[in-house]
Amino acid sequence: MAAKDTKDISPEHVAIIMDGNGRWATARGRPRLFGHQAGARRVREIVEACPELGVRYLTIFAFSTENWKRTQTEVAGLMALFRRYIEKEAKRLLKHGVRVRFIGDRLRLDAKLVKLMDDLEVLTSHNDLVHLTIALNYGGRDEVARATKRLARDVASGKLSPDDVDEETLPRYLDTCLLPDPDLVIRTSGEARISNFLLWQSAYSEYEFIDTLWPDFTAEIFAQTIGRFGLRERRYGAVAV
Numbered sequence: 001m002a003a004k005d006t007k008d009i010s011p012e013h014v015a016i017i018m019d020g021n022g023r024w025a026t027a028r029g030r031p032r033l034f035g036h037q038a039g040a041r042r043v044r045e046i047v048e049a050c051p052e053l054g055v056r057y058l059t060i061f062a063f064s065t066e067n068w069k070r071t072q073t074e075v076a077g078l079m080a081l082f083r084r085y086i087e088k089e090a091k092r093l094l095k096h097g098v099r100v101r102f103i104g105d106r107l108r109l110d111a112k113l114v115k116l117m118d119d120l121e122v123l124t125s126h127n128d129l130v131h132l133t134i135a136l137n138y139g140g141r142d143e144v145a146r147a148t149k150r151l152a153r154d155v156a157s158g159k160l161s162p163d164d165v166d167e168e169t170l171p172r173y174l175d176t177c178l179l180p181d182p183d184l185v186i187r188t189s190g191e192a193r194i195s196n197f198l199l200w201q202s203a204y205s206e207y208e209f210i211d212t213l214w215p216d217f218t219a220e221i222f223a224q225t226i227g228r229f230g231l232r233e234r235r236y237g238a239v240a241v
């Protein structure tokens with residue numbers, strides 16, 4: 001029998017909770033923002049490792065609806081980092097075949113940042129090698145609430161019948177409506193929580209909690225994690241045959 005191609009057993013969609021930037025910086029006696037900057041550099045390496053590993057969709061948690069509770073300095077620093085990341089990486093993402101999308105509520109974000117996000121989505125819209133989704137001001141419960149509001153409007157206007165609301169209908173209103181569900185969710189830094197990330201979408205995802213802090217999460221560790229995924233048996237609630 002021919003050896004199985006790694007791409008056959010790779011997760012099509014990997015989602016990552018990039019945790020540990022703050023601890024990484026503190027351990028070096030540096031401000032937390034120093035850790036976020038190192039984390040941003042790691043994003044490039046992980047995105048560019050995807051094609052080789054057979055990962056077509058990568059979704060990363062950059063800023064949660066709860067992260068506004070951090071100090072004003074850290075929030076402003078992160079927002080500036082996101083702006084710089086988009087400005088600096090746009091050409092490279094385009095060249096590497098990456099299509100970028102953003103999920104989350106844009107209403108609370110700065111207009112300049114939103115413009116950069118919109119422009120990057122348009123610029124990369126013809127790419128198809130890797131689909132990178134950046135969750136920014138994203139919360140799973142917030143997303144379901146916003147989706148429900150839109151769905152309720154369609155019911156109120158007669159566009160949708162209440163009898164037609166089911167497991168197929170609701171996800172069409174989610175921010176992720178164009179994405180497959182994640183096969184694998186990775187969280188770095190040793191914490192074993194999902195922190196309001198892709199709550200609906202990860203119903204049948206496999207989870208990997210990795211001790212490494214995000215700025216130390218290399219393409220090699222990523223490849224090892226993807227390799228372990230191939231050994232898992234996914235049953236979706238059924239019995240193994």
Ligand code: FPP
Pocket residue numbers: 018019020021022023024036037039040043060061062063064067081082085134189214
């Ligand atoms: C969690 O670590 C990380 C964040 C809240 C920010 C994630 C952002 C990046 C990786 C930077 C850049 C991203 C892009 C898309 C350019 P933490 O601060 O909670 O770490 P801690 O738990 O050690 O305090």
